[in-house]
Amino acid sequence: MSVESVITENLDIWTTAIKRKSASGRGTSNKLELYGIKKLRELILELAVRGKLVPQYTTEEPVQILLEQIEEEKIRLIKEKKLKKAKKLESISIDDFPFDIPKTWKFERLGNVVDIVRGITFPASAKESDSNEDNIACLRTANVQDVIDWDDLIYVNKSFVKRDDQYLLKNDIVMSMANSRELVGKVAFADFIPINSSFGGFLSVLRPRKLLPDYVMLFLRTPYARETLIGSASQTTNIANISLEKLNPLTFPVPPREEQVRIATKVKELMGICDQLESQTEASFEAHKTLVETLLSTLTNAKDADELNESWERISEHFDTLFTTEDSIDQLKQTVLQLAVMGKLVKQDPNDEPASKLLERIAAEKEQLIKDKKIKRQKALTPIAKSELPYELPNGWIWCRVGDVLETISDYHANGGYKILKENVQLLDQKDFAIMLRTTNFSKKNYSEYKYISEKAYHFLEKSKLYPNDIIMNKIGDPGSTFYVDDRGQPMSLAMNLFLLRVSLANSKYIFKYLNGNYDYVKSFANGTSTQTITKDAVNNLLCPLPPLFEQQRIVAKIDELFEICESLNAQIDKAKLLQNWLAQTISSSLVN
Numbered sequence: 001m002s003v004e005s006v007i008t009e010n011l012d013i014w015t016t017a018i019k020r021k022s023a024s025g026r027g028t029s030n031k032l033e034l035y036g037i038k039k040l041r042e043l044i045l046e047l048a049v050r051g052k053l054v055p056q057y058t059t060e061e062p063v064q065i066l067l068e069q070i071e072e073e074k075i076r077l078i079k080e081k082k083l084k085k086a087k088k089l090e091s092i093s094i095d096d097f098p099f100d101i102p103k104t105w106k107f108e109r110l111g112n113v114v115d116i117v118r119g120i121t122f123p124a125s126a127k128e129s130d131s132n133e134d135n136i137a138c139l140r141t142a143n144v145q146d147v148i149d150w151d152d153l154i155y156v157n158k159s160f161v162k163r164d165d166q167y168l169l170k171n172d173i174v175m176s177m178a179n180s181r182e183l184v185g186k187v188a189f190a191d192f193i194p195i196n197s198s199f200g201g202f203l204s205v206l207r208p209r210k211l212l213p214d215y216v217m218l219f220l221r222t223p224y225a226r227e228t229l230i231g232s233a234s235q236t237t238n239i240a241n242i243s244l245e246k247l248n249p250l251t252f253p254v255p256p257r258e259e260q261v262r263i264a265t266k267v268k269e270l271m272g273i274c275d276q277l278e279s280q281t282e283a284s285f286e287a288h289k290t291l292v293e294t295l296l297s298t299l300t301n302a303k304d305a306d307e308l309n310e311s312w313e314r315i316s317e318h319f320d321t322l323f324t325t326e327d328s329i330d331q332l333k334q335t336v337l338q339l340a341v342m343g344k345l346v347k348q349d350p351n352d353e354p355a356s357k358l359l360e361r362i363a364a365e366k367e368q369l370i371k372d373k374k375i376k377r378q379k380a381l382t383p384i385a386k387s388e389l390p391y392e393l394p395n396g397w398i399w400c401r402v403g404d405v406l407e408t409i410s411d412y413h414a415n416g417g418y419k420i421l422k423e424n425v426q427l428l429d430q431k432d433f434a435i436m437l438r439t440t441n442f443s444k445k446n447y448s449e450y451k452y453i454s455e456k457a458y459h460f461l462e463k464s465k466l467y468p469n470d471i472i473m474n475k476i477g478d479p480g481s482t483f484y485v486d487d488r489g490q491p492m493s494l495a496m497n498l499f500l501l502r503v504s505l506a507n508s509k510y511i512f513k514y515l516n517g518n519y520d521y522v523k524s525f526a527n528g529t530s531t532q533t534i535t536k537d538a539v540n541n542l543l544c545p546l547p548p549l550f551e552q553q554r555i556v557a558k559i560d561e562l563f564e565i566c567e568s569l570n571a572q573i574d575k576a577k578l579l580q581n582w583l584a585q586t587i588s589s590s591l592v593n
Helices: 003-009 011-016 035-049 063-079 213-220 223-232 257-300 305-316 326-341 355-371 418-424 455-460 508-517 519-523 536-540 549-592
Strands: 106-109 114-118 135-139 154-157 173-176 187-189 197-199 203-208 251-254 398-401 406-411 434-437 451-453 471-474 482-484 492-494 498-503 543-546
Touching: 003 011, 003 257, 011 035, 011 257, 011 549, 035 213, 035 223, 035 257, 035 549, 063 106, 063 251, 173 213, 187 213, 197 203, 203 213, 213 223, 213 257, 257 305, 257 326, 326 508, 326 549, 355 398, 355 406, 355 543, 406 536, 418 455, 434 455, 471 508, 482 508, 498 508, 498 536, 508 519, 508 543, 508 549
Parallel strands: 135 197, 434 492
Antiparallel strands: 106 251, 114 203, 135 154, 173 187, 173 203, 398 543, 406 498, 434 451, 471 482, 471 498
16 A cells, blocks of 8 residues: 555544643643644654655665765765764674665664764853854754754854864754753754854764765654664753764665655655645644634623524534534633623522622621731722723622632731741641642642641741632732632642632632633733733732622532533543544554554
């Protein structure tokens, strides 16, 4: 079966096998990996270097002649002192063969068929941002992308280039030798050189002499080459390093020269098909996302109950085709939250006590707590202007400030200055009296890797004790993101860089769901350039649509019910994705082997 047939007969598998990229922070944009198309690209490369992509012809010049020509060329360059004599590499035995290749091919050590040149070294103080007649451009690891990035260059004095072979030449292959484990060994092709250039010490250049550079390049991008190089890399704290001692002996499959040309041409053609599939798939996802957004917006924009029901009927008719991705489920959940705080999720009951009465009771309780010296009087909140109100609320609801419904807002440093906190509080890795609850214990679904504090420290941090049903909000980093505190089975205390938001008479889950569902609005009040921060005053002055207390309870129950349905849809999507990804992996593996 031809590779073209493999592509066309399995289009559904290649285009529907998708993974969600691991990423921190909120939002879902650019977090999907087209796993099927990625596996298809890998399959094409693996077939190419195993002799399974194009036919072999015994009439072509034998590969042995090509290898002899490479050896002769190296000897000539060494005699002319244009190339250093390299240490002889160990010959390849049949036990070293990583996979089968055609009889017309031969395995050779990479260092025997390409020149490998390590980059120049220089002190950090020698880097300049502008060029002049004494300087030369110098590529760094950041410039090694899928293609060489020529827009972000540094310059160093030409004196740091000690040998002629350290100048970048057309058709050189630039490799990242020191980088993160994911990026080390990454290569880019110097198909043109717009400026006289060298390359830094964390890079190497692979310079084919008689081999087709495009073929060498595609080999270095195969899963076999990548996994071998990454597996051999030494690792420091954050950086993986590939040494020349590991790169030079890499087992390299050498086809006859004419076949290299046919392979490179076929790979380019098939990668073009992959590009088209990728573009069409992304366009399809974008169109689907826009359709879902448009239809869901008709719910939040509905003028009355009749229009809302009409819009929902239209959506429900196509539910099975609309909500088929994690992103569409996220949009549905966001719409549920928006409908909830607009008073469109559950019916209003005219017998419910109006929210204005609830606010009066909250204000009275806060006054009593202030009188009893249990909390401090907060700074007066800004009166609400009519121009601030984003939409009209149902009867019985009222616009208020978040600070109106909070019993208190506090943080870690409310317990004292840095010096006294340092003297009285020590974070412990081993289990102790209380958990020092951090946002990582929520966002990473981490319910075990806690930091702890002693009983004495817990009571010292009186103003940041946490209880179930409290709300936590990030102050910096991801300001405005909120978390609902559940019962962790032992006392809890608030970590640094967080706010504690405590609600007593209102429904704290409703307030949490409002803040969580309106993250963009909350974050818009954060300030700062390098590090954004939201202040206590900003949080207190956030607008909040407040329903009657009993309606708050009905809203929370309905949100939980609908979110449970959403999670069940997500579970079905996850199962389908696992199957699709398994099929993509299985098909590519069976063809390679």
